[in-house]
Amino acid sequence: MQLSSRVETLTPSLTLAIDSKAKAMKAEGIDVCGFGAGEPDFDTPDHIKAAAQAALDAGFTKYTPSSGVPELREAIAKKFAADNKLEYKPSQIIVSNGAKQSCYNAIMAVCDPGDEVIIPAPYWLSYPEMVRLAGAEPVFVATSEENDWKITAAQFEDAMTPKTKMIILNSPGNPTGSVYTREELRAISEVAAEEEIYILSDEIYEKLVYDETEHVSIGSLTPEAYDLTITVNGFSKAYAMTGWRLGYLGAPEAIARAIDSMQSHSTSNPCSFAQKGGLAALKGDQQCVADMREEFNIRRAYMHGRLNAINGITAVKPLGAFYVLANINALGLNSTNFADRLLSKANVAVVPGIAFGDDRTIRLSYATSMDMIKKGIDRIEEFAKTL
Numbered sequence: 001m002q003l004s005s006r007v008e009t010l011t012p013s014l015t016l017a018i019d020s021k022a023k024a025m026k027a028e029g030i031d032v033c034g035f036g037a038g039e040p041d042f043d044t045p046d047h048i049k050a051a052a053q054a055a056l057d058a059g060f061t062k063y064t065p066s067s068g069v070p071e072l073r074e075a076i077a078k079k080f081a082a083d084n085k086l087e088y089k090p091s092q093i094i095v096s097n098g099a100k101q102s103c104y105n106a107i108m109a110v111c112d113p114g115d116e117v118i119i120p121a122p123y124w125l126s127y128p129e130m131v132r133l134a135g136a137e138p139v140f141v142a143t144s145e146e147n148d149w150k151i152t153a154a155q156f157e158d159a160m161t162p163k164t165k166m167i168i169l170n171s172p173g174n175p176t177g178s179v180y181t182r183e184e185l186r187a188i189s190e191v192a193a194e195e196e197i198y199i200l201s202d203e204i205y206e207k208l209v210y211d212e213t214e215h216v217s218i219g220s221l222t223p224e225a226y227d228l229t230i231t232v233n234g235f236s237k238a239y240a241m242t243g244w245r246l247g248y249l250g251a252p253e254a255i256a257r258a259i260d261s262m263q264s265h266s267t268s269n270p271c272s273f274a275q276k277g278g279l280a281a282l283k284g285d286q287q288c289v290a291d292m293r294e295e296f297n298i299r300r301a302y303m304h305g306r307l308n309a310i311n312g313i314t315a316v317k318p319l320g321a322f323y324v325l326a327n328i329n330a331l332g333l334n335s336t337n338f339a340d341r342l343l344s345k346a347n348v349a350v351v352p353g354i355a356f357g358d359d360r361t362i363r364l365s366y367a368t369s370m371d372m373i374k375k376g377i378d379r380i381e382e383f384a385k386t387l
């Protein structure tokens, strides 16, 4: 069968492959410790569920405007102003089926075939595929542990060619847990402004930052950065709403209009009653976010400390999100072999770094119980001794 060239270059998600292997083992009754999760292990807070239930009961079950209901777009505009110092009008906000669709929309709206998009590696694995779906080309820039897995303005400048159209930034980052400082973002924004490179700033893990870490939105730094930036965020990670499929972006008016039109011809509106849940999430008490963050923080410290204490494993301390990216290179296996053997010999599921463009590392999510983390790391410790 002749499929489109667009889909023929797509690679299936490695994270899903590991996940299904781990699930199959669990189904056989094997006690697997899973660190693959990309979603909070908490339930969606009750007041958010209640708002969606009330919307359902009231018959709020029809099409809405394709970019979201006005009151949600207004609430998101207020959130951007209050939390991110980003002044967007509601018309500049597009609500979509998850931050994933928001990223996809942003790339599709800006990139043409032949354009280059700079992606710091390790990266969230959907970015390169989205760029390829747009016909553009991902250009990877390897970051290092010495710089906490962050691209520098100089590296950005070096990677630029006349074809460069966009850079994708993800702070706090998946899989690294890295958070860019204001100064780092300012330097990157200056390089982008010089050459008028668009910035896709994926801030989905914004609420999950630890210690004294400050989350900064690059689009808020200068008027030039604002004009070039598409800021993506959503409800999945902050409010444990992954299954609701609700995310959003704020963008310069012309980009927002283009995305509005694109979405109206592809998916139309995100789920009507989920939008009411999203509204309750933004307007309600934010203590639920603080409580989840506190629990994540305890696990983060424990997981990071234990992993670093294992001979042959090093990990940069993550300042955000809910992942630890551990370097296992000194143990003599590449990431796929390490993850495969760890799963079959020690019943521990992790994601090989190759999925994120770095074959020396594995990603562990701490969006799982403390008991599971303790048991799983004990097993990793024993496994590492056998290598």
Ligand SMILES: Cc1ncc(COP(=O)(O)O)c(C=O)c1O
Pocket: 038, 097, 098, 099, 100, 101, 124, 170, 173, 174, 202, 204, 234, 235, 236, 242, 245, 246, 247
């Ligand atoms: C960096 C990053 N961006 C976006 C998403 C997608 O989030 P959503 O559930 O809102 O589509 C994820 C989910 O794993 C992510 O890790």
